[in-house]
Amino acid sequence: MIHKLSVGIFLICLWLLLSWHFTPLLLGLGLVSTLLVLYLSIRMEIIDREGHPLHLTLSTLRYLPWLIVKIVQANLDVTWRILHPRMPIDPTQEKVKCSQKSDLGKVIYANSITLTPGTLSMSIDADTIEVHSLTSTAIEELRQNTMDRKVTQMVGED
Amino acid sequence: MLIAATTAILITMLLALTRGILGPTLYDRILAANMLGTKTVLIIAVLGFITGRPAFLDVALVYALINFIGVIAVLKYFEYGSLHHAEKHDTPDEEQP
Amino acid sequence: MQSVLVILEWICLLGGSFFLLVGGIGILRFPDLFTRFHATSVSDTMGAGLILTGLMIETLVQQHGFTPLVKLLMIAVFLMITSPSATHALAKAAIHGGVKPRLADRAKAQDDENGADR
Numbered sequence: 001m002i003h004k005l006s007v008g009i010f011l012i013c014l015w016l017l018l019s020w021h022f023t024p025l026l027l028g029l030g031l032v033s034t035l036l037v038l039y040l041s042i043r044m045e046i047i048d049r050e051g052h053p054l055h056l057t058l059s060t061l062r063y064l065p066w067l068i069v070k071i072v073q074a075n076l077d078v079t080w081r082i083l084h085p086r087m088p089i090d091p092t093q094e095k096v097k098c099s100q101k102s103d104l105g106k107v108i109y110a111n112s113i114t115l116t117p118g119t120l121s122m123s124i125d126a127d128t129i130e131v132h133s134l135t136s137t138a139i140e141e142l143r144q145n146t147m148d149r150k151v152t153q154m155v156g157e158d
Numbered sequence: 159m160l161i162a163a164t165t166a167i168l169i170t171m172l173l174a175l176t177r178g179i180l181g182p183t184l185y186d187r188i189l190a191a192n193m194l195g196t197k198t199v200l201i202i203a204v205l206g207f208i209t210g211r212p213a214f215l216d217v218a219l220v221y222a223l224i225n226f227i228g229v230i231a232v233l234k235y236f237e238y239g240s241l242h243h244a245e246k247h248d249t250p251d252e253e254q255p
Numbered sequence: 256m257q258s259v260l261v262i263l264e265w266i267c268l269l270g271g272s273f274f275l276l277v278g279g280i281g282i283l284r285f286p287d288l289f290t291r292f293h294a295t296s297v298s299d300t301m302g303a304g305l306i307l308t309g310l311m312i313e314t315l316v317q318q319h320g321f322t323p324l325v326k327l328l329m330i331a332v333f334l335m336i337t338s339p340s341a342t343h344a345l346a347k348a349a350i351h352g353g354v355k356p357r358l359a360d361r362a363k364a365q366d367d368e369n370g371a372d373r
Contacts, residue, residue, distance in 0.1 A: 017322060017325050017326075018216070018322070018326070020321075020322045071300050071301070072301065075274065075297055075300060075301040078281075078293055078294075078296075078297050079274065079277045079297060079301075082277050082280060082281040082284060082285075082294060082297070083277065083280070087284065087285075089285075089290060089359075090359030091287075091289065091290055091356060091357060091358050091359055092358060092359060093356055093358055110339075110343065111336070111339040111340065111343070112339075114296070114339035114342050114343050115296070115300060115335065115338070115339045116296075117293050117296040117297045117300060117301075118293055118296075119293075120289065120292050120293065120296070120342065120343075120346055121343055121346075122343075122346045122347065122350060123347055123350065132289050132292075132346070132356055134290060134293045136359070159264065159265050159268050159269070159309075160268065160313070162268065162269065162272060163268045163269075163271065163272050163306055163309070165272075166271075166272030166273075166275050166276055167272070167275060167306075169276060169279065170275040170276055170278065170279035170298060170302075171279075172279075173276075173279030173280065173282060173283055174279060174282060176283060177282045177283055177291070183288060183349070183352075183354055184352070185288055185345060185348065185349040185352065185354060186288055186291065188345060189282070189288070189291060189292065189295060189345060190282065192295070192341055192342075192345070193278070193282065193295045193298065193299070196298075196299055196303060196334065196338065197275070197298075199303075199330065199334070200275075200302075200303055200306050200307075203306075203307070203310055203327065203330065204306070204310065207310055207313055207317075212314065212319050212322075212323035212326075215323055215326040215327065215330070216326065218326075218330055219326060219329060219330055219333070222330055222333050222334060222337070223333070225337075226337040226340070226341055229341045229344070229345070230341065230344060233344050233345060233348045236348065236352070237348050237351060237352075
């Protein structure tokens, strides 16, 4: 119930932010489309802890800055490798352990890996992620499980 | 400075287009198309500011949505041969290459 | 205050342009499909992120108001969610379609064979 309510509030806020017109006609149209979308997503049964992870809001705000710093570092590294005349790359492919139990946690971890330039998640199994990496140092860093622990902490399973 | 950014985006689109034309495999081409789409989102946003109409951002937002769905749809099509049966794994015609 | 914002905007836009170009060069220079993913990821995260940040500062400078800022933020968040998903789907489809990644220890051997990946 709380998820449905928060999806509704979220959709209304989205409409108001995107339109920013407060005439009765546009507000009415916004209400109608919000209710329609809410009805459709309830019928599709996509509103639950996974489809609308309300409980992650605060921990996401803690996780994002760390991820952004990581992304900037990895970007500078990959940029250096692209512009270097000899392209010092040694592509590696390896399985990396992931300790998240829920699908949502795994998706967040895999997406974080892919979002960081230099590493790319290729397939996800029960407790491993197949990672293709531009350099062996990048995968060395992943194997220290810092990101894995951060994501697990964020999703709230230890 | 916005003009410089537009130029850079256009050159990047040109480079991605070159990869799309050269690209040895089908997936290189889809990758190039995906990159072109992302750059299009950026160029629409920047052009909105150059012409002084931030309302262009709505177009950019919708383009970002369509680009993602388009790439997924193309991949699904090439993976399963149709846009229809991909969800069901027990359909017999799914296994045919 | 205004001039600080303008200088910050220039830095963001120029930096974003630089990383976009790097991504474009990378997608041409890198030897095989899977390494090219890393090049696009540079222009999708850092390039797009910096350009959008520059535009956000532009809305503050021009005082366009609140909505353009939120829309730019939404575009940034949306790209941040969809771009890895699309890349992952593409990588998975490529493996499924039989493209083999060219790895470091095999790369040297393959150089004599003149490239076994199509």
